[in-house]
Amino acid sequence: MVNFVEANTRQVQIFAKSETQFFYKFLHFIATSVRERRLNGDRGRAYIKEECKTHLPTRPPYTVLLDAIVEIKGTRNAEDVLRCLLDLTDKMDVTNDEGKQCGNVLVSTVISCCNFNDVTTNYFGASVSCMGWKQRKAMINILCCKTWHKDISWAVCVGNTYNEKAFTFPAGVCSMAFNIYSSAKATEQKQRIERAKARLQRFQMIRSRNIANILEPFGTLVPREPCKYCFIMFPDICFDPSSHSHNAGKWEYGNCAECESLSQLLYSDENIVQRLKRETFTKTPEVLLNEKYNQLKEYLEKLNFNFGNRILYYNNQA
Ligand SMILES: [Zn+2]
Numbered sequence: 001m002v003n004f005v006e007a008n009t010r011q012v013q014i015f016a017k018s019e020t021q022f023f024y025k026f027l028h029f030i031a032t033s034v035r036e037r038r039l040n041g042d043r044g045r046a047y048i049k050e051e052c053k054t055h056l057p058t059r060p061p062y063t064v065l066l067d068a069i070v071e072i073k074g075t076r077n078a079e080d081v082l083r084c085l086l087d088l089t090d091k092m093d094v095t096n097d098e099g100k101q102c103g104n105v106l107v108s109t110v111i112s113c114c115n116f117n118d119v120t121t122n123y124f125g126a127s128v129s130c131m132g133w134k135q136r137k138a139m140i141n142i143l144c145c146k147t148w149h150k151d152i153s154w155a156v157c158v159g160n161t162y163n164e165k166a167f168t169f170p171a172g173v174c175s176m177a178f179n180i181y182s183s184a185k186a187t188e189q190k191q192r193i194e195r196a197k198a199r200l201q202r203f204q205m206i207r208s209r210n211i212a213n214i215l216e217p218f219g220t221l222v223p224r225e226p227c228k229y230c231f232i233m234f235p236d237i238c239f240d241p242s243s244h245s246h247n248a249g250k251w252e253y254g255n256c257a258e259c260e261s262l263s264q265l266l267y268s269d270e271n272i273v274q275r276l277k278r279e280t281f282t283k284t285p286e287v288l289l290n291e292k293y294n295q296l297k298e299y300l301e302k303l304n305f306n307f308g309n310r311i312l313y314y315n316n317q318a
Contacts, residue, residue, distance in 0.1 A: 010097060017094040018104040023051060025091050026065055033072045043071065056305070058147045060139060062108045062126045063260055076121045078113045078176070079211055082221060085111065086180065090219045093184040101184035105129070110224065112177040112257035114237070114265050116272055119174075119207075123268065125260025127251075134302055140254040141296035145289065149266040151276060152259050155233045157288035159253035162281060165233055170275040173265070174238040175258055176208040178221040186220045196222045200241060208240045227251075230258045237262075 027048060034044040047068050050057065069084050070076060092104040108126035115122045128143070130136040144153040151167060158166035179196065181189060200209060200223055208223035226239045227249040249255075266273050 014094065014096060014102070015105055018092075018106050021092050021094050022061060022104055022106040025088060026051075026061070026068075029065075029072075029088060030068060033068075038072050038074070039068075056142060056300075058142060059260075060108070060126065060129050061106050062129050066111075066124050066126055070124060076123070078119075078122045079214055081122070081124060082111065082113070082178070082211060083214070086182075086219050086221060089180060090182045093182050102188065103182055103185035107180065107182065108257065109179060110177055110257045111180050111221070112175060112261045114173060114175040114258070114261045116174075116265060116269060117172040123261045123264035125257040125262070125264065127257040128255050134299055136255070137252075138296060138299035138303060140252070141292050141299065143259070144254060144292045145296055148259060148263040149273075150285070150289075151266055151273065151278075152263040153289060153292070154285045156254040156259060157285070157292060158279075158281060159229060159233045161283065161288060163232060164279070164281075165235060166279055166281075168236050168277040169234065170272060171236070172238075173234075173236075173262075173272070174240060175226070175234075175261065176211070176240045177224050177226065177257060178208065178212065179224050181220045181222070183219050193220060193222055196224065226258065227256060229253050230256050234258065234262065 030039065030044045030047050033039040034041055047064060050064050051061065065088065066081075066085060069081055069088075073080055073084055075081065089104075089107050092107060093101050094104055096102050106129055108129040110127040111124065112126075113122040113124045128136055128139050130139050140156070144156055148156075155166040158164060179193075181193065186193060212221045212223055223241050225241050225243045225247070226234075226237075227247050229249065229252070231239075233253065
């Protein structure tokens with residue numbers, strides 16, 4: 001019991017430190033960008049407000065940071081965006097109660113980017129990073145009900161309910177994913193990283209590996225194959241790297257970075273949306289989404305989040 005309490009206290013301390021360090025570095029990045037006129041004041045204030053506590057956030061903080069980087073850098077070039085993200089991530093490490101540097105719990109473990117027939121125009125996503133499984137499930141439900149493009153939300157619901165794909169993408173959609181490690185995390189996980197790199201030697205596609213090599217001095221990005229769930233939902237995407245066996249993972253449909261990046265791709269290109277070949281299921285998209293909304297209410301109740309009659313989301317356009 002004592003050990004459990006101690007471990008729990010340590011975890012809460014690391015979370016509190018992570019939160020403080022994350023927002024401090026994020027704020028500094030936004031304020032510097034506004035001062036150097038790379039971002040206008042209103043947009044800067046909107047990003048800062050999205051840390052807001054009174055309404056439900058509509059996406060995890062690391063995803064907000066990723067979006068801010070794309071806007072501030074003014075590019076969708078994967079190398080430029082990921083270099084900046086890794087540099088900031090490196091500065092977000094915190095120390096544990098033994099004074100040892102460790103990673104930040106608000107930093108996602110996986111980053112992905114995708115594009116449609118144009119490698120210079122990428123859309124980015126981060127895996128869901130939350131403390132605790134209830135928070136994580138609630139966040140996936142929020143993303144499905146409120147944030148993601150309706151077709152991606154539907155793909156997640158169909159995956160959950162039927163273990164099948166909801167639609168086929170037109171040819172030309174490519175996706176890369178990376179494990180992201182700050183310097184402290186990389187030191188901690190050195191052996192795992194070496195094993196992952198050795199495994200990658202088997203793959204023929206090398207674009208994602210090139211990006212990883214360029215970024216190495218700042219921390220490490222290690223290319224990773226899609227998990228089993230992403231492969232079930234989006235089997236027709238060109239994944240780099242890819243393999244024939246797909247890791248089942250200990251997460252659920254919708255946890256992966258791919259959902260966020262593909263959602264952004266669909267929001268940006270109506271032409272792709274028009275060309276999706278949709279499957280039919282007994283339960284309509286409306287019914288499935290309604291089930292997600294009811295699950296969200298249940299998780300929020302379990303988390304003692306008081307939402308009254310109607311859930312209020314934070315609106316960054318207001
Ligand atoms: Zn996945």
